[in-house]
Amino acid sequence: xxxxxxxxxxxxxxxxxxxxxxxxxxxxxxxxxxxxxxxxxxxxxxxxxxxxxxxxxxxxxxxxxxxxxxxxxxxxxxxxxxxxxxxxxxxxxxxxxxxxxxxxxxxxxxxxxxxxxxxxxxxxxxxxxxxxxxxxxxxxxxx
Amino acid sequence: xxxxxxxxxxxxxxxxxxxxxxxxxxxxxxxxxxxxxxxxxxxxxxxxxxxxxxxxxxxxxxxxxxxxxxxxxxxxxxxxxxxxxxxxxxxxxxxxxxxxxxxxxxxxxxxxxxxxxxxxxxxxxxxxxxxxxxxxxxxxxxx
Amino acid sequence: xxxxxxxxxxxxxxxxxxxxxxxxxxxxxxxxxxxxxxxxxxxxxxxxxxxxxxxxxxxxxxxxxxxxxxxxxxxxxxxxxxxxxxxxxxxxxxxxxxxxxxxxxxxxxxxxxxxxxxxxxxxxxxxxxxxxxxxxxxxxxxx
Amino acid sequence: xxxxxxxxxxxxxxxxxxxxxxxxxxxxxxxxxxxxxxxxxxxxxxxxxxxxxxxxxxxxxxxxxxxxxxxxxxxxxxxxxxxxxxxxxxxxxxxxxxxxxxxxxxxxxxxxxxxxxxxxxxxxxxxxxxxxxxxxxxxxxxx
Amino acid sequence: xxxxxxxxxxxxxxxxxxxxxxxxxxxxxxxxxxxxxxxxxxxxxxxxxxxxxxxxxxxxxxxxxxxxxxxxxxxxxxxxxxxxxxxxxxxxxxxxxxxxxxxxxxxxxxxxxxxxxxxxxxxxxxxxxxxxxxxxxxxxxxx
Amino acid sequence: xxxxxxxxxxxxxxxxxxxxxxxxxxxxxxxxxxxxxxxxxxxxxxxxxxxxxxxxxxxxxxxxxxxxxxxxxxxxxxxxxxxxxxxxxxxxxxxxxxxxxxxxxxxxxxxxxxxxxxxxxxxxxxxxxxxxxxxxxxxxxxx
Numbered sequence: 094x095x096x097x098x099x100x101x102x103x104x105x106x107x108x109x110x111x112x113x114x115x116x117x118x119x120x121x122x123x124x125x126x127x128x129x130x131x132x133x134x135x136x137x138x139x140x141x142x143x144x145x146x147x148x149x150x151x152x153x154x155x156x157x158x159x160x161x162x163x164x165x166x167x168x169x170x171x172x173x174x175x176x177x178x179x180x181x182x183x184x185x186x187x188x189x190x191x192x193x194x195x196x197x198x199x200x201x202x203x204x205x206x207x208x209x210x211x212x213x214x215x216x217x218x219x220x221x222x223x224x225x226x227x228x229x230x231x232x233x234x235x236x
Numbered sequence: 237x238x239x240x241x242x243x244x245x246x247x248x249x250x251x252x253x254x255x256x257x258x259x260x261x262x263x264x265x266x267x268x269x270x271x272x273x274x275x276x277x278x279x280x281x282x283x284x285x286x287x288x289x290x291x292x293x294x295x296x297x298x299x300x301x302x303x304x305x306x307x308x309x310x311x312x313x314x315x316x317x318x319x320x321x322x323x324x325x326x327x328x329x330x331x332x333x334x335x336x337x338x339x340x341x342x343x344x345x346x347x348x349x350x351x352x353x354x355x356x357x358x359x360x361x362x363x364x365x366x367x368x369x370x371x372x373x374x375x376x377x378x379x
Numbered sequence: 380x381x382x383x384x385x386x387x388x389x390x391x392x393x394x395x396x397x398x399x400x401x402x403x404x405x406x407x408x409x410x411x412x413x414x415x416x417x418x419x420x421x422x423x424x425x426x427x428x429x430x431x432x433x434x435x436x437x438x439x440x441x442x443x444x445x446x447x448x449x450x451x452x453x454x455x456x457x458x459x460x461x462x463x464x465x466x467x468x469x470x471x472x473x474x475x476x477x478x479x480x481x482x483x484x485x486x487x488x489x490x491x492x493x494x495x496x497x498x499x500x501x502x503x504x505x506x507x508x509x510x511x512x513x514x515x516x517x518x519x520x521x522x
Numbered sequence: 523x524x525x526x527x528x529x530x531x532x533x534x535x536x537x538x539x540x541x542x543x544x545x546x547x548x549x550x551x552x553x554x555x556x557x558x559x560x561x562x563x564x565x566x567x568x569x570x571x572x573x574x575x576x577x578x579x580x581x582x583x584x585x586x587x588x589x590x591x592x593x594x595x596x597x598x599x600x601x602x603x604x605x606x607x608x609x610x611x612x613x614x615x616x617x618x619x620x621x622x623x624x625x626x627x628x629x630x631x632x633x634x635x636x637x638x639x640x641x642x643x644x645x646x647x648x649x650x651x652x653x654x655x656x657x658x659x660x661x662x663x664x665x
Numbered sequence: 666x667x668x669x670x671x672x673x674x675x676x677x678x679x680x681x682x683x684x685x686x687x688x689x690x691x692x693x694x695x696x697x698x699x700x701x702x703x704x705x706x707x708x709x710x711x712x713x714x715x716x717x718x719x720x721x722x723x724x725x726x727x728x729x730x731x732x733x734x735x736x737x738x739x740x741x742x743x744x745x746x747x748x749x750x751x752x753x754x755x756x757x758x759x760x761x762x763x764x765x766x767x768x769x770x771x772x773x774x775x776x777x778x779x780x781x782x783x784x785x786x787x788x789x790x791x792x793x794x795x796x797x798x799x800x801x802x803x804x805x806x807x808x
Numbered sequence: 809x810x811x812x813x814x815x816x817x818x819x820x821x822x823x824x825x826x827x828x829x830x831x832x833x834x835x836x837x838x839x840x841x842x843x844x845x846x847x848x849x850x851x852x853x854x855x856x857x858x859x860x861x862x863x864x865x866x867x868x869x870x871x872x873x874x875x876x877x878x879x880x881x882x883x884x885x886x887x888x889x890x891x892x893x894x895x896x897x898x899x900x901x902x903x904x905x906x907x908x909x910x911x912x913x914x915x916x917x918x919x920x921x922x923x924x925x926x927x928x929x930x931x932x933x934x935x936x937x938x939x940x941x942x943x944x945x946x947x948x949x950x951x
Contacts, residue, residue, distance in 0.1 A: 164304035172779035207887035350458035450733035593876035744922035
């Protein structure tokens with residue numbers, strides 16, 4: 094005899110965990126790990142809302158979503174670590190390096206040349222160490 | 237027989253003027269008109285750099301470029317008039333209303349719920365008055 | 380015989396709806412209503428994550444949470460409608476007008492005098508029309 | 523027999539009041555008046571720190587100081603009322619309209635074209651209603 | 666025979682110096698020391714306005730003031746060194762680590778998940794090296 | 809017999825290259841070099857628009873332009889590398905160290921004390937290693 098009802102947020106959590114692994118790979122997992130001893134609940138929220146809710150919606154593909162995220166983080170200019178994670182995520186979901194460079198250059202129009210330059214130098218760093226992720230075994234997903 | 241060489245910046249200016257008309261339609265022209273008595277040179281720069289240079293590049297299609305611009309302006313949250321112009325531009329270049337709503341909702345993750353809400357209410361206003369642009373006769377282009 | 384398991388997110392949704400009514404009163408409901416014809420899903424997320432998850436946590440009381448929100452929105456300076464909602468929310472959860480004015484003045488140190496001034500003028504507008512909310516019947520909550 | 527020592531902050535307050543009148547004229551006084559019923563202490567701080575301390579320093583002339591302020595407020599893009607006050611202040615301290623337009627256009631490089639456009643349209647509004655201030659009788663200054 | 670009138674700004678300066686020592690401890694003094702060879706006057710302003718004027722006001726306790734400051738600096742996301750100083754200041758004036766973590770997580774709602782994450786990682790660093798400050802002998806204060 | 813017409817953008821490119829060398833010296837060239845393997849086209853845009861178009865305009869001298877840029881980048885607070893380049897550029901075009909310090913301190917009024925402090929510490933670093941640039945041989949300029 095077994096639990097008939099999963100914890101209320103379980104579906105979102107599992108879906109988010111898988112989606113984060115699909116998009117951000119090891120870089121996403123590093124963020125989750127770094128939260129363990131300061132704010133473990135926030136790791137759960139990160140699985141649930143951004144990845145379990147938003148990135149799991151069907152109305153826009155992951156390629157378009159990463160274009161939006163890379164543009165926004167470059168324009169805001171105050172979240173360098175997350176910009177690097179999402180430049181890598183962009184490559185993971187199929188954006189070409191040249192396309193990412195186009196997005197970053199375009200941000201000079203909306204957020205100024207310094208924001209674009211800092212985005213380009215972030216991309217240079219990510220591109221230098223990037224190798225396509227191997228297939229991810231999404232830990233925690235049901236068999 | 238005269239002038240063998242067009243003004244140095246002429247190509248960019250013409251290309252930018254056509255590209256602005258293609259993307260932003262009447263909304264773009266309104267901005268240009270409003271600059272006439274305060275900073276006419278800035279209207280030229282607007283044709284030349286953002287539209288003649290950046291949006292005219294071949295490495296990313298206009299649909300992807302408008303996703304990036306809508307995301308960035310929503311996240312920055314301090315340029316409401318330009319956000320509205322680019323939500324309309326997004327519709328002009330083929331984004332569906334539902335896709336634009338997805339981009340705006342996603343910004344809650346990167347710039348907070350107020351930025352996303354203000355973006356959604358800007359879209360509501362644009363959608364309410366939007367009718368697809370008729371074919372544009374790009375004034376100033378050579379016959 | 381009835382549904383043994385509520386929809387996965389139901390608890391958060393109901394808890395968030397009640398919490399939003401408690402904190403933001405009519406101003407919160409106006410935001411939800413305004414989303415109905417542009418992004419109804421975003422109204423659900425708004426119930427669920429900010430109010431069902433974050434504001435419902437026990438580690439910090441609502442008074443402290445509204446101090447944090449009023450400070451943040453004033454400092455960012457790009458979300459005037461939401462700042463007004465939260466100045467009203469601050470009054471709803473027990474902040475005195477004088478305390479809110481102190482928070483806003485303090486923001487001159489961290490975000491500059493213009494941000495503080497714009498916050499003070501937002502408060503002036505809210506204080507002028509504010510009357511304490513009557514007890515709220517939290518619509519949608521189970522009997 | 524009379525008070526031998528003026529209130530500690532008196533000098534800064536008087537100097538700031540005169541400096542605000544010299545720079546911002548009626549626009550500055552409007553801000554002070556608007557604070558009277560919400561945060562009168564903040565009007566004092568505004569006299570004392572920005573105007574009594576900073577703008578009264580000898581190391582940089584008022585023309586240079588207004589160039590800096592106009593540039594900063596345009597680039598931040600979230601303080602339109604204060605930007606207008608300082609465009610007017612720039613005219614008051616001797617900047618030419620053409621020079622202000624140059625500063626605003628230059629901001630396109632550092633904060634993007636939308637910030638520059640919004641700055642230019644603010645200037646257009648100020649220029650349209652601006653008439654040079656008559657000599658100011660700086661209220662409150664000792665005879 | 667003695668000076669009947671202290672220098673005009675003396676009270677604010679002394680009060681500010683004590684308040685800065687009380688709130689920020691050694692971290693505050695480090696900032697003052699670092700200013701000595703670049704802008705010593707700015708160290709005076711820092712004593713006088715933020716600490717001698719604002720933090721010394723009676724309308725809001727230091728706990729509430731640090732909640733506001735931590736929230737604002739996290740949301741702005743462009744002042745990491747000052748955020749760390751104020752996370753430490755929060756601990757100095759009685760905020761619990763768990764309360765600070767709540768404030769930081771809440772900022773995900775208003776400024777996005779990257780701002781909250783960067784705030785949490787700043788807190789992790791401060792918490793790791795924090796030991797409660799010993800009683801401070803506020804240098805410069807009159808006996 | 810040969811090309812009678814130079815490439816359309818040639819004049820702007822050459823003028824921009826010379827202007828960048830005049831203003832930013834080696835620091836500017838380092839930025840151009842760093843772009844070579846990630847976005848060489850963006851180096852061209854950087855020559856052409858900011859330096860060939862904007863900084864080459866006659867309506868405002870370079871001293872005033874650098875005051876505006878230093879103020880804007882300090883206030884935005886999210887472009888530290890570019891702020892350092894322009895503090896050095898300010899020295900190159902004749903601003904005194906004391907004048908730069910005045911601009912940075914003034915930003916506390918418009919963008920808060922943390923922005924001003926971070927600007928001052930950037931200046932401290934630049935001043936420590938600055939030696940006036942030797943006359944620059946502007947590579948690429950026509951004989």
